[in-house]
Amino acid sequence: MTAKKPLDRPDWWMDLPDAVDSRHYLGVRDSIAAHIHNGSLAEGACLPSERQLQTGTGAARGTIRAALFQLEAEGLIYRKERSGWYVSPPPIVYDPTRWEGFMSYVAAQGRTPKTELLDARTIAATAELAAVFGVDSGAPLYEIRRRRYIDDRAVLVETIHVDPRLTPSLLEHDLSQSLTQVLRSHYSIAVVRNRIDMAPCALTQDEAVALRLKSGLPGLLVKRISYDAQGRVVEYDLEYWRHDALKISVDIRVGN
Amino acid sequence: MTAKKPLDRPDWWMDLPDAVDSRHYLGVRDSIAAHIHNGSLAEGACLPSERQLQTGTGAARGTIRAALFQLEAEGLIYRKERSGWYVSPPPIVYDPTRWEGFMSYVAAQGRTPKTELLDARTIAATAELAAVFGVDSGAPLYEIRRRRYIDDRAVLVETIHVDPRLTPSLLEHDLSQSLTQVLRSHYSIAVVRNRIDMAPCALTQDEAVALRLKSGLPGLLVKRISYDAQGRVVEYDLEYWRHDALKISVDIRVGN
DNA sequence: GAATTAAACTGGTTTACACCAGATTTATTT
């Protein structure tokens, strides 16, 4: 059962020391992780198929998959639907305190950002939105849905809500650019305060489809509310990220 | 195969509307999630066993487990080894910019913090540690390992390193209290700057055992480096959290 | 009643198939 019968494996593949832990899938996981770290599996590279990995380890497919799921949870690999498993690119570093908008901080890290406008329209405020903006339920709000990419990989979908009273005819501007830019240059609105919440979540149908992922996969929900100098809500943003696309880094002076 | 044969299920259990998605495990997931949200499964409550859930849904155990894993990734439920699945308590809210130490911010949220000292000793700096502290490799450093609880659930294990030159005989103090406190009151050391990095990770053997979790489960690694007014590294802290125990919330003024 | 032992139960892990639908590649036709 546990006999190893080398076959079919890419020529660069070699057996690496197994973990002490008896659990087979952990051994498989560590083996793959080692290949990634030592460079034989480069960033963006496609892993051997699940069935190929089986012949390399003598494990059942379920066991192989358990290992792959683990690596996925760690952010080391990701999958393309029915195409294969790939080595994840490094996550973007996200500093909530130095917010300058997606376009600029992705570019600042030597990556290529891209924004795609999915939808832009006027809606009636739901009870929840009304509470956030301090308007009456049913009041008009702009709703903007966008998809954003890093190096041509879709990493997040977002739904932005804006109060038309602050930004009349906002939808007529180019919304595939930085919204922060538009607010500043066309409306002279400066964001003075940001409230950001992050929590793991499961991607629902909508988000998953937009990210070309299976619905139900874990993601990261980033909720951002921007305020202007008068304390008014300028922007309410819900971002659903691929969980492996970003990592948080904060550098702060503790005043107190 | 898909026939539902109600049996053995707790009396409060009832079938809830299934998702449109044909995937069976998503239906199971949503069903359980609905029970949690509508309150029939209260915080801390134990779910029906996997085999019991089978009789309720007609699914294979593997399918049930796929659903449970999903809910676990979302942070809705957690497991106790070979005991059962439980509804997760709400996560603690973590604001990296308002760092006041674990004890105080957990208490501030109406939860009960507890710290347990696992180990405290002097070690020789590894290359990595030496680089962080700006000392020679092999130089003495204090190493403190602690486990911390919220409401008697172990939520993190941490390894702290401190430079003995700044804090001589630190190990003689009570290390199950707030270290920040000790540094301030006994050494007059004030932390002026913090650098915090967070990223998902897989829990290794050590951390998992300390948290009574299976090694390999996803966790959250929080790396914190504290500096004093002179820019010296006061504390280098590696915290391994249960991934479902905290959520991040930052409220910041964007100065620029 | 308390301590001990045995049985029942729970999740943990793995195997081995089976079938599906989308992605990719190959062969075929136009």
Add this chain to the structure above:
DNA sequence: AAATAAATCTGGTGTAAACCAGTTTAATTC
């Protein structure tokens, strides 16, 4: 050479059994 059709490969999902090792509970003994 380009468009099309078919075969193949890949992950996605699901079933049905086993067996293991801790947990928990029930039965038994002291």
